[in-house]
Amino acid sequence: MQPTMARRTKAEAAATREALLDAAEDIFLERGVARTSLEQIARQAGMTRGAVYWHFRNKADLFRAMLDRVRMPFQELVEEIDDPALVDAPLEAIRLACLQGLARLEQPRYRRVHAILIHHCEVFGEIDPLAMQNEIAEESCGALIEYFTVACEHRLLRSDITPELAARLLQSSLGGLFHDWLRNHEHFSIRERGTEMVDTLLKLLAREP
Amino acid sequence: MQPTMARRTKAEAAATREALLDAAEDIFLERGVARTSLEQIARQAGMTRGAVYWHFRNKADLFRAMLDRVRMPFQELVEEIDDPALVDAPLEAIRLACLQGLARLEQPRYRRVHAILIHHCEVFGEIDPLAMQNEIAEESCGALIEYFTVACEHRLLRSDITPELAARLLQSSLGGLFHDWLRNHEHFSIRERGTEMVDTLLKLLAREP
């Protein structure tokens, strides 16, 4: 055993920072946020608590950094499918944005971090996960309402369905499916079920030809 | 200050047990399960940790007792609306069972305990809240599938909708709405939005006359 390992290069330091965040994901997901100590995270990454306290101020700061690696604003999803042919097909734009989101959530990192945020952490320190979830929900619902409003103006929606109702239906359905899937993702594929759900919902909501 | 308060009557003991559970609901909801100590619960109830350890073995046991006060198996909801006229109207039976469940969730105790179970606790000790949620979800979804299957056999469903798909749609929608509402119940009434959602979904899923 060496006397004391010492300073790494800047690239190595960045690598240990990522390793600490990876380790945090692992143990947060396995034991929950509250029950994992900083020493468990450090040992999982092959480090000691000294490394953790150098890179982060405390557990809340580490948690925030972990979330920052998977920031996925809804607006990004819309911009990624920015096809000018879709301005007159808002329902198809919604469909593609949803599928884009489902594809992202299948990536292990997104899935794991969201599972931690939704199912494996409580309020702690200066972090309020419910407030974060609220922000996400409000933003996505607002965006959906806008698109459904456009669809309504183009006479693409059933006459007995308001844009707000359509948006809430779609958002609740996907949110519920998301929650269920995050509990045990091996039970089914969220991409398949999500696609099926979005397709049928949009078909049911669309005005009959 | 008296030297040492001592033994209460059996009724008083049962009352303190209830008071401890009430206090646990309060603080669990406010601070989260992991961050609340047994002493905080005891003091909130005007007792000490001795009372807690007398009535419960540990925090997990207290948590389980708290959940036992709001056990609401889906079958109960169906039995409560056991109207023989509904055996030939399975869609109406589903609707009434859902409304019955929504009405229950509006009761403060049900709402608070479910908010704790879903949003304010992680895995701890011998308690796995995700497994409990899974049980609830599986049971309710299974019951919905049975009823939608009957509806399908009676030609009450659209021909392009399978009973499984209908059940998953309804369950995900209500589950997502439930999660959103539990985050901040003052934002909207789950009874109104849930009723609206159930009505429109069933209308969309029903075969056109």
Place this chain on the structure above:
DNA sequence: CTTTTTACATGCAACTCTGTATGGATATGT
């Protein structure tokens, strides 16, 4: 090459929480 800063490891004091052991006073059974 020298100095300074970086990137950690190690050690320490303080705090919090748990579980249990003990004690006491009263309700309850007989």
Place this chain on the structure above:
DNA sequence: ACATATCCATACAGAGTTGCATGTAAAAAG
């Protein structure tokens, strides 16, 4: 009335975690 079991308060030992302070070897700056 007496003995006993009940209901709860108090005290204590132990473990675990946090934040900081210190040490240190190498990288980076000059």
